[in-house]
Amino acid sequence: MKGRIKQSLVYWCYGITGDKWDIEKMCQVAKDLGCKSIELAEPKDWPTLKKHGLVCALSPNGMPGAPFMKGFNNPAYQPEVIARTTEMIDASAAAGFPSVIAFTGYKWRDAENPKSGEISLEEGADNCVKGLKQIASHAEKKGVTLCLEHLNTRDDSHPMKGHPGYQGDDCDYVANIVRRVGSPRVKMLFDFYHVQVMNGDLMRRVEQCKDVIGHIHTAGCPGRGELDDAQEINYPPLMRKLLDIGYQGYVGQEFIPTRDALAGLKQAVALCDV
Numbered sequence: 001m002k003g004r005i006k007q008s009l010v011y012w013c014y015g016i017t018g019d020k021w022d023i024e025k026m027c028q029v030a031k032d033l034g035c036k037s038i039e040l041a042e043p044k045d046w047p048t049l050k051k052h053g054l055v056c057a058l059s060p061n062g063m064p065g066a067p068f069m070k071g072f073n074n075p076a077y078q079p080e081v082i083a084r085t086t087e088m089i090d091a092s093a094a095a096g097f098p099s100v101i102a103f104t105g106y107k108w109r110d111a112e113n114p115k116s117g118e119i120s121l122e123e124g125a126d127n128c129v130k131g132l133k134q135i136a137s138h139a140e141k142k143g144v145t146l147c148l149e150h151l152n153t154r155d156d157s158h159p160m161k162g163h164p165g166y167q168g169d170d171c172d173y174v175a176n177i178v179r180r181v182g183s184p185r186v187k188m189l190f191d192f193y194h195v196q197v198m199n200g201d202l203m204r205r206v207e208q209c210k211d212v213i214g215h216i217h218t219a220g221c222p223g224r225g226e227l228d229d230a231q232e233i234n235y236p237p238l239m240r241k242l243l244d245i246g247y248q249g250y251v252g253q254e255f256i257p258t259r260d261a262l263a264g265l266k267q268a269v270a271l272c273d274v
Helices: 010-013 023-033 043-049 077-093 121-142 171-181 191-200 202-208 234-244 259-272
Strands: 005-010 037-039 098-105 106-111 114-117 145-149 188-192 213-218 250-253
Touching: 005 010, 010 023, 023 037, 023 043, 023 098, 023 259, 037 250, 043 077, 077 098, 077 121, 077 171, 106 171, 114 121, 121 145, 121 171, 121 188, 145 171, 145 191, 171 188, 191 202, 191 213, 202 234, 202 259, 234 259, 250 259
Parallel strands: 005 037, 005 250, 098 145, 145 188, 188 213, 213 250
Antiparallel strands: 106 114
């Protein structure tokens, strides 16, 4: 491998779906493929990662259930989100891991009830900025970066292919929240799959968001499958674009396997190794 792109495997894609590998199997696959990280692994699995010389490039936020539903945009959930995220910042700092994921949350006042009324885009952004500012100084002290994720709301075919109701479904909306917070430890999680579904124009958007990108995810589009010639995103030039803008973070392979998981990962890792 050239190794100029630091690649990571995303735990849920292979530990929960697909072949349902255990953490030992995932660590071995990551090492065999030259990947440096298994991300979104729970803290209980971190000693195993460390045993294999791997890191968790992006830690979970600690929220129970579907962690993207209850986020910083909703005052009803914000205290718990801040408390749990702070715990994960502390745990990540202690482990020497770089980042923790964050979410805007769903737009409904009761995240699980679309009939409960909506939080406006303006209010949601203001709430996110307020909440993220409360935790940003702590993240700065601990040297851990919060990565606010943009998710698509168009795909309703599968609970992990799209998230109808998620407020942060516009790339510029999420990027502007991050800019308003104004902290070097609050960045954007730029997921090529989700951005392609909602916004497209990927190459130019990477350039426009280069000041706020803190983490990258991949997947084939449409369908969130493998990075092969049956999908529409051309990954090698996007990887080269990341190098051009000086991106030094990780690229997490976050696709849902539709065939042999190891074969799909080998193909994806080779494709992104520019």
